[in-house]
Amino acid sequence: MTNFATIEQQFKDFVLADADTSMALGATDHLGQLGDPSLAAAKTRDEAAKTLLQQLQSAETEGFDQQLDLDLMQRYLQQALFFDDLQQHGQPQRRRAPGGVDGISAGIFQLFVNDERPAEQRLDNILSRLLQAPHYLAVEAEVITQPIARWRDIELDQGAGIADLLATIVDWAAAETYPQLGALKSAVIACNTALDSYLADLAGRDAKTNFAIGEEKVCQLLALRNIQQSPAQLAAMAATFMAETKALLAELTVKLNRKYQLAETTTEAELHEYLNQRFAATLKDGRLDSILDHYTDQISDINDFVSDRQLFALPEQQQMKILQTPGFLEPVIPAGAMWPPLALRPGSKTSLVYLTLKEDQLAEHTALGIPVMMIHEGIPGHHLQFATAAQHPSFIRRIFSANEHAEGWTTMLEDYMLDVGYIADDLVDEVRFIAKREMSRLVARVGIDLYFMTANKDYLNVGLDLDFDSDDVFVNAAKLLKEATGFTDGRVQAELNWYSTEQSYPLSYLTGNRLVWQLKQDIQQANRKELNSNELDRAFHKVYLQSGCMPVENLRLVFNELGYL
Structure with a gap:
């Protein structure tokens, strides 16, 4: 058996061996290096992940914290392998999801806006990445076969903005009198040329429209993320929350219509628009x-x-x-x-x-x-x-x-901060009305996320009494999101862009919100440490934040270990 310190270091080495992940986490080993988008590199990573997963399953641990960390490391690897194995139309999903634009731009953008080192060092790394970009895009083009149409369109839209980003970087380099300005300009030209070719090729490809992965895969993914509810249970939870939210919004609508002397027939959507204009x-x-x-x-x-x-x-x-x-x-x-x-x-x-x-x-x-x-x-x-x-x-x-840990925390706070008096009494009803209208998007996200992943229209029935009769999943999803939130058409489409690409992330908002509130209520009801309400709030916040990142169900175990449950 491998001791915990050794296995933890092996896990860290595995994670940071990937250039994109290393960069995104703030490590310094791959600052001037693009990732490898090839299928061969993906296969090598998968083999290493499977080997490491076997070692993790037989590692020695001492105490609660090490066992918890071991479980999280296993989940990390299992989730990575899940998405690498996921199929779309008989091929790995990776071959249907173009990622060349983000692959060449994410690290460059981070070096530009979020790096405190001297400009010359950062520009050296950017130049190095730009020199690798044409090859990166060529490999990406070989990996992608027939893309999912919506994902292709997102890639084309994002790609259209890269030239402006690189032009801004050239201007910055000139202002900094960067010694290799000429080489940087040449690299930008070469990158833009390669990007234009990549995008033109992508635009001309045949594309697939269906991107559902099926109910069975959704259940597997939820289990890997330690979300213990089934898709049907999540949908029911969303419908219940929508009913509760609609009732509160109805009360607030009557109250605010009277306050602002609006007609009694003023609808929620009309009131929302009025408040937006009044408080713009x-x-x-x-x-x-x-x-x-x-x-x-x-x-x-x-x-x-x-x-x-x-x-x-x-x-x-x-x-x-x-x-x-x-x-x-x-x-x-x-x-x-x-x-x-x-x-x-x-x-x-x-x-x-x-x-x-x-x-x-x-x-x-x-x-x-x-x-x-x-x-x-x-x-x-x-x-x-x-x-x-x-x-x-x-x-x-x-x-x-x-995601449900992160989004559950933040959406819980949207109510909590109003409850403890952050907003003055004369505006708290208005802010809560706007916030609850916004919270309606969380219900829509559950329904749309499950619908996108399963292609089952029933998941769109979250209590708004709408008909979804289109064969286009995005038309049906847009109808629900528009009705639930009143978002502009542009925002609706942008929301649906990322809903479609981040499988099981959109549903995590409301799922997390319900799980976090339930956890907090359970701790308050138990109150095993006999604290007053303010002390218990502070203790809950402290443990939640200082325990680090993990699924809410794992965090429940932490509170239990610390004697709160």
């Missing part, structure tokens, strides 16, 4: 990017509120940057998203919050919605969660991806 964030000097200032101001207000009440422990070395979403990421970031701190980078834990700003989507940015967005993405939401987890001594608990 103002542009400074007509500049669209001045919206970012409203978010930055909100960060300061939330931090002061949290600190004054000592609701959450804030790490000393942490910060957030608010940025406008670059063009090449807009197809997959419909409104906003947060890039968490790089788990392995030493020093200050920095998150990047991207906001998609478009003239036709200004209604998404209001004095009512901005606080909820920053609670979710910043402190005490994702940023605080991952900035804390990134300091955990366990490697696996810093890097493990458990």
Whole structure:
């Protein structure tokens, strides 16, 4: 049997051997190196993962924490192997999902916006990556056969923004008087030429429309993620939540219609539009990017509120940057998203919050919605969660991806922060109305995610009494999402883009929300440490954050081990 320290190091070596993963985690071994998109490289990784998994299953552990870490390492490998083995139309899903644009741009973008080293060192790494890009794209083109049509279109949309990104990097290099500016310009030209050829080839390929993986595979995936509910149970949970949310929204609609002297017949959607207009964030000097200032101001207000009440422990070395979403990421970031701190980078834990700003989507940015967005993405939401987890001594608990753990935490906070008084009494009903309208998207996500994965229209029946009679899954999904949320058409389509590519991630929001609230309620009901409500809240937050990243069901075991259950 292998001792735990040895197996943990072997696992770490395996994870960081992949250039893309290493870069994304903030390690420094592959800063100037693109990943290898070939099928041969994937086969080699799979063989190594299977060997390591066998060793993990016979490793020696001492105590609860090591056993928990061992389980997480096993799940990490099993999930990776699941997706590598997943089939679409008789071929590995990898051959249906183009990834060349992200493969060449993700690391370059990170080096550009999220690296504190001197500019010349970063530009050297970018130049190295650009020189490898034409070969990378050629290999990617060989891997892809007949792509899934929607995934191909996303790739084409993202690819259209890369030239602007690279032009910005050339301008930056010129301003920094980069010694190899000429070589960088030549590499950019070669990359753009190769990218144009890659995209043109991709656009001309025959494509598949169906991308369902089937009920059996969905059940396997849920089990690997330690989500113990079946698809049918998740759908029922979504319908119940929708009924509860609709009832609350109906009450708030009556109350707010009276407050603003609107007609009694004013619908939720009409009230939502009225509030968006009344509380629209103002542009400074007509500049669209001045919206970012409203978010930055909100960060300061939330931090002061949290600190004054000592609701959450804030790490000393942490910060957030608010940025406008670059063009090449807009197809997959419909409104906003947060890039968490790089788990392995030493020093200050920095998150990047991207906001998609478009003239036709200004209604998404209001004095009512901005606080909820920053609670979710910043402190005490994702940023605080991952900035804390990134300091955990366990490697696996810093890097493990458990979406229902992350999204359950943040969506729980959207209610909690209103409950504890962050929003003034004279606006709390308005903010809760907007937040609950937004929360309706979580129900739609469950139904659409299950529908996309299984092709079973029944999963779209989440309590909105709609007919889904189209043969196009995206038409049916758009109908549900539009009705549930009132999103603009542009945002609906962007949401569906990433729903389709991130199998089982969209359903994790509501699933996590329900699991986290249930966990908290169970701890409150047990109250084995006989704490008052404020003390119990602080204890719950502390354990949740400082335990690191893991499925909620694993976290329940942590609370049990610590005597809270």
